[in-house]
Amino acid sequence: MSLKKTVWKFWAEWNVCKESRGREKMATTKGQLEGRFTSCLRKYRIFFVVVGTILCVQLYLAYSFFKLDNQNDASIRTSSGEIGSARLERSDGFLQGSRQLKLPPDKHVISNKVQIHSPQNRTIKVKLDKKLLNFTPVCDVIGREAVSAVTRARSEFCKELIVNVSCLSQQGKLYPERLYSSCPHSTGFIGKPKNLGCFKDDKTQRILSGYYAVFKTNNSPEHCAFMCLQSGYRFAGTEYSTECFCGMEEPSQVKRVPDSSCNMKCSGDPKQSCGGYLTTNIYRTGIRRFKAQEARNSSLKTGKEKPARxxxxxxxxxxxxxxxxxxxxxxxxxxxxxxxxxxxxxxxxxxxxxxxxxxxxxxxxxxxxxxxxxxxxxxxxxxxxxxxxxxxxxxxxxxxxxxxxxxxxxxxxxxxxxxxxxxxxxxxxxxxxxxxxxxxxxxxxxxxxxxxxxxxxxxxxxxxxxxxxxxxxxxxxxxxxxxxxxxxxxxxxxxxxxxxxxxxxxxxxxxxxxxxxxxxxxxxxxxxxxxxxxxxxxxxxxxxxxxxxxxxxxxxxxxxxxxxxxxxEDLSRIRNTAERNLFFARKFEPVIDQRIIDRLEDWLYPDRENRTKMKGHDMYWQNLYHHADLSPMTDDTVLTIGNSLGRLIFTRFGFNTGHIRLLEITAYFVKNKFRGILILVEVDIKTFESSTYQNDLPDRVEALITLQRNFTASKMWSSRIKSLAINTDYDQKEQTFRNFLGGIDPMSNLILAYEFDASLVTPRNLSVLWIDPNGALADVNNLQLEEMTLMGSVKPQLDEPLSIGKWRVFLIADTLIAGNLSFVVTPLAFWKNRQMSMKKARDIHNGPSGIRRTREIDPKWISILRKAGINQEQTLDGTIIEDRTGPELNAWIDEFVGQYYTIENICIANEMHSKKRNDHDLHECSQTNWSSLSFDPKADVHNLCEI
The missing domain is CATH 3.90.550 (Spore Coat Polysaccharide Biosynthesis Protein SpsA; Chain A)
Incomplete structure (x- = not known):
């Protein structure tokens, strides 16, 4: 009878006994009832003992199995107990047909200092669906990562390249299996590594203490020695069938034991021995301890050497x-x-x-x-x-x-x-x-x-x-x-x-x-x-x-x-390298900090002319756009806003024309701070019928454009908020925005960057409310400020495309508005660097498509927003279709751009025109301080090769 049927039989009889007790409860005395129940317990006590024993044994075996499996999966430990990350080649166990080894007690114990690592990057087999390809693959691609790459690649060329390389790799034809060193003293072993014998090991002070790995199915003297050679170790040791040790020091002959003590078969080659319990077969890898050369800091010759070129x-x-x-x-x-x-x-x-x-x-x-x-x-x-x-x-x-x-x-x-x-x-x-x-x-x-x-x-x-x-x-x-x-x-x-x-x-x-x-x-x-x-x-x-x-x-x-x-602030760190053999440093970017570059050059060449007296010494210009560029493709927002600013510049002269040509956009910095954007633009004066216009109108100008500040803080928080900005292209590493033009279009990925003063009491929880142009709550971010997180960024989850118009962002502290920002989402005049079509305009200029996500608003925020002029009860009119193109679209864009950019100054970029009559009181760009066409001594190379 099976165990399952036996259990059910005993359980049925036990229930009968209980039911019998219930029926007799009213007809018997209390003593008689207890006697019959005791009889039931006595009759089936063997049943309870057997079932309990079976359950305990099963639980113990399950625990032992999982513990043993985890133990065998340990990837690395060093003799000192420090954490390592060696490679572990996994398998289902030992060689087929061999008896599983009973681990000694110390093999079950994992030191608290040792961390078990399972392999992180083993290839999982997933077969590629050939129906996804427009070509016939040369093999079945079965790696999960390769299949993922083929699926994500866009071009047929790239897909086929990935498939071909994957197939060669699967077939073992992509890489050489072995290479030979030509270093005179570290050629490595040929054939089999030289065996030094069997040595006694110690679990607390390993005889080879450099590196340790477990190879459950393929350990052998050669396999272990190759890994140790690859890692630069002189000696390799196989132990306990599956273990591989590497070390630099040759073992002492005092620890030599008879070869019969290393009697366990290798997990990868049963014809060879791979040590035993705390006994190790040790081999030479055929290389010498590597020692890098020391650079010389003076001449070794008596004569003067020819200078290095x-x-x-x-x-x-x-x-x-x-x-x-x-x-x-x-x-x-x-x-x-x-x-x-x-x-x-x-x-x-x-x-x-x-x-x-x-x-x-x-x-x-x-x-x-x-x-x-x-x-x-x-x-x-x-x-x-x-x-x-x-x-x-x-x-x-x-x-x-x-x-x-x-x-x-x-x-x-x-x-x-x-x-x-x-x-x-x-x-x-x-x-x-x-x-x-x-x-x-x-x-x-x-x-x-x-x-x-x-x-x-x-x-x-x-x-x-x-x-x-x-x-x-x-x-x-x-x-x-x-x-x-x-x-x-x-x-x-x-x-x-x-x-x-x-x-x-x-x-x-x-x-x-x-x-x-x-x-x-x-x-x-x-x-x-x-x-x-x-x-x-x-x-x-x-x-x-x-x-x-x-x-x-x-x-x-x-x-x-x-x-x-x-x-x-890193200058002292660089100067402290003066006595070391270091000659270059990286990284430097003038758009991040030009001051340190200036100071370094002054430190290296103090005898050169004092640059602080030179024009443009504390300025920096970096080009953002040039009309002659074919690659990389210009951002459509840059083209849109740049052309709009060009049109607005010429309206200063009383001319409204679409016949302008955007030449360059440049970011302008003064004293290490972003000062504004320079727009170099020209107009086709031949389009004007009046010869007077042609004579008076400068055909090429450059303008200094500044971005308006759209952030305000409450009186209580004005000293606590150091900065709060919304933009795109955020550099997490430098914690700054790279979008100097500041344009935001319906397809932009927005980031809110913040920095709070160290005086702010932490921990502190703040809320960020994103309000779209229709007054609807688009998203909420929660800022959890700690002492070490006063500077950071958050990314809202907004429906795309973004609604065009003025957005409001509120920073809420408890029930007060700590600060608020506004930014404008501008329509696009270009898509993939071509004029916007009506169909594309409808797709991206009408706000989020499909079902919009609804945001629950905290009731306490409603009154706060109402005071700020935001009415949450407004409804959206979904019937409006924005399909403006051409001059109508340009005028719409100019309306938004004019609200957030200010034209500070204009200069004449065409020297020929500056010699003509000038009724606009404009200076030549080459004679101004701010223009990208003015002299920049730091980047002047005209006399470079005259030295």
Missing amino acids: IAFLLTVNGRASRQVKRLINVLYDPSHFYYIHVDARQDYMYREMLKVEKICRRKNIKVAKGAGLRYASIWGGASLLTTLLSSAKQMLQYSQHWDFLVNLSESDFPIKSNAQLIDFLTWNKGLNFVKSHGREVQRFITKQGLDKTFVECEARMWRLGDRKLPKGIQIDGGSDWVALSRDFVEYLSSPEPNELVTGLLKIFQYTLLPAESFFHTVLRNSKFCDTYVDNNLHVTNWKRKLGCKCQYKAVVDWCGCSPNDFKL
Whole structure:
């Protein structure tokens, strides 16, 4: 009889006994009744004992099973008990047919200092639906991450590339399985690692204390030794069938025990032994302890060496062309060579750098141009390594006389003089300066995503799944800012690279942040291994709480960190590096803080002319738009507002015309503060019939435009609120808005940024009420302010497209309005840089489409809003269709723009017209202080190559 039937039988009989007791309750005495019930208990006590025992045993077995399973899944622990993050290769258990090992007591105990890690990035098998493709894939794509990438990719080219790479990876044909080091003293083992014997281990003081991992199904001497070699360890040890230890120190012969003590079969090869309980088979990995070279700080020769010549590779992006020119000015020396690579999508910066190349008569400044020499590099993209290697080859061809290649960006700036840099590199010719990650290698591999395959297309890095790095070499990495010797650059740029370089190029073609590991790994495994200096000559401003916020989600399937900008308060930190071998710092941005750049230049070159006496010394201009740009595509809001401001500028002269041409938009800063927007615009005077108009009207002008402040605070809160602003393009890292023009359109993603004074008593809860132009409550945000969170941002959840018109935002403290802001959502005149069509205007100019979300309003807020002129009982008229286009749409836009922008000043940009009759009392732009056409000594390169 089954256990289930037996239980039910006993349970039925027990119920009969209870029912019998109930029927006899009225006919028996109390003593008789209790006697019969006791008889029932005695009769079935065996039943209760058996069932209770079975339940206890099952609970114990379940507990033991889950505890044992979790124990076997532990990924790493070090002998000191510190937390690690080693790789753990999972399986369903031990070898098929083998008996499961009974774990000793110490294997069940997990120290409080040890954290169990389950694998974070194992590929989950999900099959791709071929019906989603317009081509026939070469295999069945089964990785979840690869399937996700194919599904999200837009173009057929990108989808097919992802499928092809995924298939090669699944078939094991994408990467070399093994590579061989050519470092003379660290070639690694060939075949099997050399066995040193069996050694006694100790669970509190491990004989190999560097690194520890568990391989449940594939542990073997070779597998363990390859992992330890990859991590840079001299010795590897297999223990307890599944465990792998790595270490630097050779074990003492005192701990040697008979080989028979290491008698447990390897989980990956039952023909080999992998230690025992607290006994370890130890092997040599075939490499030597790595020690980076120490840079020399003086000459080793008696004679005077020939000064080192430097080839600067400037990889620049964005629109800060004046800062790049300033950097070139500071770095320039006739004996050096300068190669400028401008991102292929940046037309404005490219034109500006071509001007610099043309001005330099010495021909030692070259700009990358032509097919196959300019690349579009995204954050973390494989294209960045391609850019560096391609540029290095060009630099070798252009100039035969440089000794070092130093790569910089537009956000770098020197912190020592040229003379100091030249002296240092002169003393260290032949060495290579790179910065290592400084952490355990396996942890670096996981954190960096080196154990993943990535593909770059559609200006994005797509993650496709797990991969195994090749065996036989050491992996290293760190910073992608380097100073490399010419010999090493020639080695990398050889037309016929050796097997090591070829294999690593294949690996890093599909790697995230490849430039941060490629040069380091080649150095560690090549004949140049003894030229490695652990210093990239840079100091970087890392503020990881701000810089590690996954701000690159739009371009990469990974989270990374980016350094912050240096500010004036960081000057002492930079000056404290005076005695260290650091020559550059990053990052610097004049739009964030130009003062520190000024102070650094004065500190480096105090003998130069005092810039405080020069015109424009405390000003900075950064271009936002140029009419000649084809790439990147201009934001439609910028085009809309820029053209509207151009029309409003010419209404100052009494002319209402649509025949204007927007030439440039520039952000203007004075004394490190944003001052306004400069609009350079021209009008086609031929459209005016009157010759008088043609003579008097300046055809090209530039205007200084300021944004009106639309924030007010109550008297009680005026000293507590330092700033409160609503805009788009918020930079979490720098905690500032990058949308200097301040335009907001119906498709904008709004952010409210706030900063409160330290005097505010915390904790404090505030509410943010978003009121649309119709007076309806669109959203509510709650701010929970603590002592450490007085500065931050919130993002409202608003229905799209946003309603056009004036929005109100109220900051509520208890039952009072602490502050309020207003902003305007402007209609768009352009969509994808083309004139707005009537159909598109109807789609985006009529407010939220579909069912609107309703927001419940707290009754206490109703009276507060009513006092502020907001009536919640207003109804929406859904019959109005805004389909204005052409002049009617422009007039509508001008009405909104005129309310929030003020024209402060105008100058004449056309010098030919300024010589004509001028009845408007306007100055030439070149003679004004604020104009983008005025002289900027910091970025002047006209006399650059005359030195």
